[in-house]
Amino acid sequence: MSVDLDPEAFWPRQDYSRVPYRVYHDRGIYDRELDRVFRGRAWSFLGLDAEIPNPGDFRTCFVGDTPVVYNRDTDGAVYAFVNRCAHRGALVRREVAGNAETHTCIYHQWCYGRDGGLKSIPFRRGIKGKGGLDPSFDLGAHGLKRLKVDAVAGALFGTFAEDAEPLRDYLGPPVVAQIERLFQRPVRVLGYHRQRINGNWKMFAENTRDNYHASLLHEFLVTFGIDRATQTGGVTMDARHRHNITWAEAASDSPEFARDMYRQANIRNDYLRLRDPRLVEFRREHPDNMNLAVTTVFPNAVFVQINNSLATRQIRPKGVGCFEVFQTLVGYADDDAEMVAHRLRSANLVGPAGYVSMEDGCVGGFVQRGTCRCAASGRTTPS
Template sequence: MSALVTQEPAADLLHRYSFPQSDCSQIPYGMYRDPDIYALEQEKIFRGPVWNYLALECEVPKPGDFRVIAVGDTPVIVNRAKDGSIHAVVNRCAHRGATVQRQLHGNTKVHTCCYHQWSFDLTGKLVGIPFQRGVNGIGGLPADFDKSCHSLQRLRIETLNGVIFGTFSDETAPLVEFLDVPFVTQLKRLFHKPVRVLGYQRQRIFGNWKLYSENLRDPNHGGLLHMFQITFGIARLNGKGGATLDSEGKHNMSWAAQGGRKDGEPEPAKDAGYGDTGRGDMNIKLRDPSLLTYRHEYPDDLTLTIASIFPNCCFQQIGNTLAIRQFRTTSADECEVVSTFYGYEDDDEGMARHRLRMANLAGPAGLVSMEDGEAVELVHRAIVRDTDKHSVVAFGGVGAVKDQENLVTDVPMRGFWIHYCKLMGIETGASA
């Protein structure tokens, strides 16, 4: 356990905080702020038996194209090799451990470390070492040095409809099994035809990555925190919506839809349930409502889907704006969210412009989501001296984790934590 900040044995570390309920309806605050827990997460979660989102195939269309990303806090290069195959390797030189590729993206024949100029091909194989034999027969590496033993560390990869996932573990189940039927279906829905990237946003959040992951699995906050969303009816808690989980509860898709209420069920008043919240006038109108116009493009009535894939990403549809948010950890106290906005290759100019305009709803300054980062930071700062206390995660009921037919629920958060504790080896419940 040399990666831990302390030398405390892992078994003792995992008993440092208690989960009083086996259904994870009470979360110890210490799990968000502890640097030892953070270090263990890098081994058990991000390098554990999970598939991490890496990139889109369209981001590396030609041989030699690459992107530099991160899995947890491990730097990774994703690139396309000469034969068209895609590879993911750790961006750390096999010689002295320096960063090899320092550009965020580009095209190259080899990745060369600036420190001592060791070079690696697009599969991660070590192909070049300056002065390997020394100078005039003096110095250099031993005669039996084998370059094939010093490649860049490789990740296993699988793709689904042009979406690239990677894993460090040989024990990770096949991707479609890991995602499970609802999320294979959702990715095939979103990536049913070729896509093209429209742009990127990066957001630095001074809070723990799990708080952000919880936020994505918390449909309850969407109709209370986000004033723009409430005021203009993008997704109110009294509308049609819910949450879909995989069989283990680790993934979640919060969704909202237009119309389609049950037979005989009246449409609720706009302010139904909001009377005591002080959330403002719901009759305000936009001067230009085209910002929120949804152009129907899928064979269903879903207008908002936030599909959170354990552990490091979510696939977002807010109206016609489509994006993938990948969160990268920096420390127990900081993370970065990188959003990739995309559309379809056959979008006409009008649709492409519409998607870009609707993109103003999301991101660090988005009309809908700008509050998320601040909410994460508010929690992270407030719990600093009470790590033995617990949050209450009980909306939607306690006990079994299952699909939800409304948006007033915390159940998807509990699904995340149950799987998290399983991977970390944390016992939950009164007997823990």
């Protein structure tokens, strides 16, 4: 499908009150998002310092649809580079994680250092004077494309733009404060989820900003008072409205009032029962009383606290109608065994089959399926 670049054709109002469904379906728009956002000046979330604590530790991830490796060098510095051999474009690292002195492509054994620089090439001078590369070939000019890397409280971000604004300026003070709150103490990884959803990547980024749906779609949240409209809570954004923090305070409404309000709105709120109430137990661990804090950072990151379940999510576009959510569950390094068990119990709410997150995965697909026919007609969301 060709891209109609006339903005009037896409946005009938000069604000965000009518979103054209086409933005979820148009391949041309999708390609421009990858180029201008993910390979542009935005900072994308890569992973956590805690995942690569030792020199040589590496992990693979995605920035947009670009495969990326991030790893730690001997001096502690973190480097990130495109996971694509400079020779024939093969993945250099096919593993999810590991520890290595160098990174060698399996195809022709081109070997790269931890900074992504090209170190050696087999048969560079040929054999017995025959073959080999031109003597003018410059190893230094054929390294893996590097990303600029910076971190806030152990959360690693990367950008392709050398002239990108400083990370803390990009995030803004409210988001920096939330990341520092989540990672108030050293963390350790408890596990990973990976989920593929048949929707456009922006659906997920929007859904985590959409406070309205929380206690309407998620019966679990409304029934057990984890996030409902009758609680003290709200939304905080950075000055430029790129990022979003949705938050709620524990036990800040009465169950009776909440039940009454939701009953009046004809919303089922007392249907679910738990055999093990520990599943929804909230143990306060911060000076504030927030039991829910979901921070969505443009373009690809979500930092999540739901009760005592803590996680990061990386959104990975996989085509205009498909994306992956890669979730890393964490606890604090000084958690005792009982607290780890409690966090993992709480984690039943999140992930592909989570009592709450399963529904978020579904609605991305529902919108994609519901809008594909009207995308071409210029229809928009209702005001």
